[in-house]
Amino acid sequence: MITPDPATPEGAAVIDLHDRLQALENRTGEWPGADTVDILAAWLADFDFTRPPAPTYWVTGSACVLRRQDRHEDTVTLWADEASALSALAREVRCNWDNVAGADDIPDTPPDDDREAVDLYYGPSDSRGDEDYWLYAADINTLAPPAPHAFLFPGPELCAWMNSAARFHPMTGPDDEGLPCMEIGGVLVFAYLDPDMKAVRVSVDLDTTAEPLVRGDAAIPLHIQIGNTTVFSAPAGPVPERIRSGRLRPWLRRMRSMRRQRGD
Known part of the structure; x- marks a missing residue:
């Protein structure tokens, strides 16, 4: 049947x-x-x-795209970050500084600062003429392997229902041994200030993920983005217990105890 x-x-x-x-x-x-x-x-x-x-495509990271155009060429290069791309563009600018030196209060020699050199060379974006450049971040995509047979991620209606049922579990006070946590579809997302790491820390626990989100190979499709930058996009499995932080472990135990009391 x-x-x-x-x-x-x-x-x-x-x-x-x-x-x-x-x-x-x-x-x-x-x-x-x-x-x-x-x-x-x-x-x-x-x-x-x-x-x-x-x-289906996964985002495996991001790159900084630099496109430089003049009367002779139109080139596109990829860089790991904006500072590296800007440095490369500034080198080109300094090699061609004679094209602009002495015009409209442009100094005879380029400044040492990369951003200042690029801005002086190209000028305002609406008056660049034959030379121009574009610098922007873009995702790096890869074709996702097929999901296990018969698995389909929940549709819009079920996603909307799960999203609307999300819960926030705050700390009860400064002496609480737990951590602030959002629970959605059984996934626990902890966001907190870590004084040992001296950083804002985000941790994701997948052990209690709801069944409709779990593929046949026990992996959960996960996409993590910070600002406009994708930092992770792929199926992820439950995190091994041995690598969890010490503060996270008792909080997970308490969360599971609360669920049993609620009958989840």
């Missing part, structure tokens, strides 16, 4: 077809041929059999 999973688009569609046919039978006492065909035709129209499923 196959039980359709309402958390997947296919399962929800099968349940919807069953409900439509059940309503027809309740109304007429049978499945009249013409009415059944109409229901099936409308149901099949929601499917697309002409195109393969869209590929």
